[in-house]
Amino acid sequence: MNKRVLCLSMSFLILIIVAIGGFAQSKSVTITHWYWADNPQYSATMKEIAAEFNATNNKNITVVAEEYPWDGGAYSETLFRAAMGGGGPDTSTFKLTSTPLFTANNLLVKLDDYIANWKDKNDIEDSLYNVMRMGSGTDNIYLMPWTTQILYVYYRPSMFNEVGIAVPKTYAEFLEACKKLTRDTNGDGVIDVYGFGMRGAKGGHEPWGSFIWARGGNFKDFTTPQAIAGMQDFIDLYKNGYTPPTATMDGFQEIIANFKSGKTAMTVHHIGSSPGMIETFGDDVDAFIFPGEVGQWTSMGDTENVIMESCKNKEAAFEWISYMATGKGQEKWCTVTGNVPVSKSIQQLPVFQNSKFMKVSIEGTPVAGIYPILDTTTEWISTIWPNTVAAALLGQITATEAMKKLQIGLYGQ
Amino acid sequence: MPRQKINPWPYLLISPALITFFTVVFIPVLNAILISFQRYDLRRPKAIGFVGLENYINIFQDPLFFQSIWKTFLWVIFGVGFQFILGFGLALLLHKKFFGRGIIRSVSLIPWVTPGVLIGLMWRWIYDGNYGVLNDFFLKLNLINEKIPFLAQQKSAFPSVIVTIIWQGIPFFALMILAGLQGIPGELYDAADVDGADGLQKLFKITIPMLKNTIYVTTLLRIIWVANSVDVIFNMTEGGPAYATQTLSVYVFNKGNTLNLGYASTMSIILTLLLLLVAILYLKNIFGREEE
Numbered sequence: 267m268n269k270r271v272l273c274l275s276m277s278f279l280i281l282i283i284v285a286i287g288g289f290a291q292s293k294s295v296t297i298t299h300w301y302w303a304d305n306p307q308y309s310a311t312m313k314e315i316a317a318e319f320n321a322t323n324n325k326n327i328t329v330v331a332e333e334y335p336w337d338g339g340a341y342s343e344t345l346f347r348a349a350m351g352g353g354g355p356d357t358s359t360f361k362l363t364s365t366p367l368f369t370a371n372n373l374l375v376k377l378d379d380y381i382a383n384w385k386d387k388n389d390i391e392d393s394l395y396n397v398m399r400m401g402s403g404t405d406n407i408y409l410m411p412w413t414t415q416i417l418y419v420y421y422r423p424s425m426f427n428e429v430g431i432a433v434p435k436t437y438a439e440f441l442e443a444c445k446k447l448t449r450d451t452n453g454d455g456v457i458d459v460y461g462f463g464m465r466g467a468k469g470g471h472e473p474w475g476s477f478i479w480a481r482g483g484n485f486k487d488f489t490t491p492q493a494i495a496g497m498q499d500f501i502d503l504y505k506n507g508y509t510p511p512t513a514t515m516d517g518f519q520e521i522i523a524n525f526k527s528g529k530t531a532m533t534v535h536h537i538g539s540s541p542g543m544i545e546t547f548g549d550d551v552d553a554f555i556f557p558g559e560v561g562q563w564t565s566m567g568d569t570e571n572v573i574m575e576s577c578k579n580k581e582a583a584f585e586w587i588s589y590m591a592t593g594k595g596q597e598k599w600c601t602v603t604g605n606v607p608v609s610k611s612i613q614q615l616p617v618f619q620n621s622k623f624m625k626v627s628i629e630g631t632p633v634a635g636i637y638p639i640l641d642t643t644t645e646w647i648s649t650i651w652p653n654t655v656a657a658a659l660l661g662q663i664t665a666t667e668a669m670k671k672l673q674i675g676l677y678g679q
Numbered sequence: 680m681p682r683q684k685i686n687p688w689p690y691l692l693i694s695p696a697l698i699t700f701f702t703v704v705f706i707p708v709l710n711a712i713l714i715s716f717q718r719y720d721l722r723r724p725k726a727i728g729f730v731g732l733e734n735y736i737n738i739f740q741d742p743l744f745f746q747s748i749w750k751t752f753l754w755v756i757f758g759v760g761f762q763f764i765l766g767f768g769l770a771l772l773l774h775k776k777f778f779g780r781g782i783i784r785s786v787s788l789i790p791w792v793t794p795g796v797l798i799g800l801m802w803r804w805i806y807d808g809n810y811g812v813l814n815d816f817f818l819k820l821n822l823i824n825e826k827i828p829f830l831a832q833q834k835s836a837f838p839s840v841i842v843t844i845i846w847q848g849i850p851f852f853a854l855m856i857l858a859g860l861q862g863i864p865g866e867l868y869d870a871a872d873v874d875g876a877d878g879l880q881k882l883f884k885i886t887i888p889m890l891k892n893t894i895y896v897t898t899l900l901r902i903i904w905v906a907n908s909v910d911v912i913f914n915m916t917e918g919g920p921a922y923a924t925q926t927l928s929v930y931v932f933n934k935g936n937t938l939n940l941g942y943a944s945t946m947s948i949i950l951t952l953l954l955l956l957v958a959i960l961y962l963k964n965i966f967g968r969e970e971e
Contacts, residue, residue: 343936350721367722367938456825466831468917512808512828514920520809529809641722645937649918657921660833 294326295582300345300358302336304538304603309333311602315595319586322594327582338468338517339648342367349373349574356577357587360409360570365401366641368572374408375573380584381407386592389609398570401639408572410587412596413605415536415567416630417472418553418623420543425459425531433552437480437559441499444508447531457507463524463533464500464509466659467517471637471651472565473534473556474500482560485638488669488676492560497658497665504659514656536567537604540623553623555630566634569605642676650675708951711944719941734945744946747927748953750837751906754926758844759901763894765845766852771886773853774860784857791850799914802843806830806915830916833923840912840924844905852897859893860886895965902961903954 299316303309316331332355334341342364348354350371368374381387381395394411402408419440426433429447434440444461451458465473475485477500483493503509510516510524518535525533526546534556543551556564571587573580589595592609600607600618606627607613618624637643651672658668718730738744773784790798805813808828817823829839863886871881887894909932912918918925918933925933927950935943 340936346721346938370724371721467919510809510828511826512831515828515831515916524809527809644722645939649933649937652917653919653922656919660921662833662921 294328295579297327297329297357297577297579297583297586298355299329299331299586300334300355301331302341302359303333304336305542307541308603311599315590315598318598319589319595323585323589325582325585327585329586339644342644346371346373349576352576354574354576356579357571357573357583359412360572362397362401362409362568362570362636363639363643363647365408366403366639367644369402369404369408370641373575375575375577375580375583377407377410377573377584380580381410384584384588386588386609389592389611391608391610394608397568397636403639409570410572410591411568411608412571412587412590413569413600413603413608414627414634415538415569415605416555416627416634417476417534417536417565417567418555418626418630419532419534420525420539420551420553421532422528422547422550423552424550433554434557437557440557441503444503444532445506448508459528460510460524460530461508461532462503463516463521463530464503464513465516465518465521465534466504466514466652466656467520468648468652469518470516470655471647472567474651474655475565475637476534476556476563479561479563480557480559484561488673489666494665494669497669500655501658501665505661514659537606537621537623537627540604540621541602553626555626555633558633562633564630564634566631566636568636638676640676642678646672646676712948714941715945715948717941719939719944721938721940730941734941735949738942738945738949743922743925743930744927746922747925747930750924751926751928751950753837754841754844755902755906757841758848758905759898761841761845762848762852762901762905763898766849767856769849769853770856770860773857787853788850790847791854793847795847795908795910796914798843798847799911802839802846802911803830803915806839831920833921836916836920836923840915843915844908844911847911848901848905851901855893855897856890859890863889895961899958899961902957906950906954 301312303312312331312333316329320328334344339361342361345354345358345360346364346367349368350373365374390411394414395407398407398409398411399405421433425447426443429449431443431446434443447459447461448457449459450456464470478484478488478493478496481492481496481499483490483496487493488497504513510529512520516524521530521533522535522539522542524530526542540553556562571590573583573587577583590599592612596607596609597612597615599605600612601615604621604623606624607618612618637647654663654668654671654675657663658665663671715734716729716731717727718733719727769787773780773787777783793801805811806829808814808826808831811826811829813829814823814826818826827835829835867885867889868881871885876884906926907928909928912924912926912929913932916924918929927946931943931946931950934946
């Protein structure tokens with residue numbers, strides 16, 4: 267009798283254990299992740315990364331990746347509105363400049379404790395964590411570094427050979443190259459190649475900054491004579507016809523289309539567009555860092571991942587964003603897009619060490635920087651900069667007047 | 680005296696519409712009015728608070744606001760004006776009998792049924808200064824020697840977006856006026872023929888007077904819709920270059936996008952009041968004349 271009771275009890279206990287284990291097994295977590303993609307290939311890559319993570323994480327985490335357009339920064343506005351409305355994703359790709367807006371409204375999760383307990387935390391440079399803290403204006407980290415993009419100048423070696431110039435090493439040589447590369451190639455009296463593909467629409471502040479710093483200006487005060495001189499160079503490129511006349515409204519799509527169609531000889535972008543450039547031109551495309559004179563600066567584009575405060579399972583969300591930062595997700599994304607990895611170990615892989623555009627990006631790192639991250643920055647980038655610079659390019663206001671407006675727009679009266 | 684029983688059915692039957700009106704129109708408008716008296720900027724949530732007329736005072740010191748009002752005036756005058764003239768002409772054409780009239784009537788509705796966002800994107804590429812078909816067309820006809828960056832220059836950007844809104848609105852006028860034309864008795868034209876009236880006389884003495892109520896209502900509706908429209912301009916130029924195409928509704932939209940909702944709400948209240956004033960003066964003028 268005792269034996270029977272014992273057997274029954276043991277069986278019952280085993281049954282309970284199996285049931286609990288089964289319950290734990292079947293309790294899966296879904297993480298909704300928002301992202302943007304520059305082209306369909308990147309879009310497909312993100313879906314693949316999510317699928318691989320789902321198949322291999324062994325923690326029953328299922329990531330659902332949803333794409334939203336970048337649209338010159340409107341992505342951040344869409345994310346903000348969704349989060350403020352009580353919706354939105356669990357995690358999202360993110361831009362540093364949006365940090366003050368989101369942290370002021372308590373929309374992001376502090377990652378300090380998660381990172382402190384993370385086994386791969388030292389695979390990312392401390393300086394990057396510091397940049398993330400800077401973005402929030404606090405001692406806390408709200409953003410997980412993901413990739414960086416250093417802006418450089420694409421150029422066509424064949425066009426440089428045609429006009430007999432070398433890659434510019436100084437700012438003065440760069441301005442001269444813009445002039446020499448602008449030409450009528452078929453003798454019909456109409457310019458059909460422009461030296462520089464200027465981005466005058468939203469997002470153009472990034473390459474524009476290089477002109478300001480080259481003359482010795484900076485972003486603390488746009489009204490110095492040096493900064494105004496840089497602005498005047500920018501205006502003169504347009505006024506003298508070294509850029510397409512559509513430059514005042516040319517955004518990302520237009521400058522890339524103009525460069526790929528051979529309408530422009532140089533244009534500024536980052537490694538994210540390099541696969542498309544290689545596909546179009548093969549070896550007849552290369553890059554150099556925007557040269558300096560008195561100073562030198564190029565824009566450090568950044569992309570991070572964040573966990574939204576509304577996320578119900580923050581540990582699972584951190585598993586996902588850390589996979590994107592130093593795991594297979596980082597490797598795959600950066601291999602396909604050519605973005606500079608934040609993971610030191612992944613940076614050492616041959617695929618990154620052997621890429622010419624990666625080399626140029628890394629060369630630009632010492633002079634790469636960001637704009638001041640203030641609560642006025644978003645409006646300044648999306649409305650004030652494009653309209654003020656367009657007014658200057660079209661001769662409605664002078665360089666001095668434009669820089670004064672930009673100063674007031676970013677820093678107030 | 681026996682008390683009259685109140686019939687609840689009318690109230691019950693209109694209550695869904697009333698509830699919808701209150702929740703979708705009245706409450707948001709009331710909310711916008713309340714926000715216009717606050718410093719309501721989501722970039723600085725800790726500073727949100729009542730500020731009285733501060734937003735209104737700031738707006739009347741904003742040169743961009745007055746520029747936007749002027750742009751809105753031109754946008755409506757030229758946009759609606761040419762929509763009416765061309766829509767009227769199209770209606771007269773479509774009223775005639777000809778082979779394939781049914782298909783032509785349907786096809787002519789395409790600009791009206793196409794979403795505004797798609798219209799903006801489509802015309803942006805039509806006008807493109809490097810690859811646009813319009814430049815290609817003009818070059819092939821030798822009307823120009825070099826391509827025109829229609830949307831990249833201040834002097835051409837605003838006329839270009841106005842042409843787009845005219846294109847969009849012609850079918851609406853054509854449709855409404857065509858419906859009105861169907862209701863004009865044929866005997867009036869027969870009598871005019873007997874009296875020896877020519878085409879122009881019939882147009883000005885019969886057609887237009889008989890259509891006047893249709894024209895008044897259609898024009899007022901289009902004035903309000905065009906003044907409030909954002910989608911076409913935003914997708915073509917976002918109000919640029921250098922604010923050249925920024926009407927007041929686009930300014931409100933751009934300001935709202937930067938999350939300065941107090942300022943944006945204030946401008947939208949002012950726009951509403953301006954349109955109300957236009958509507959009241961317009962209707963008073965029309966009904967005043969009729970009473971005379």
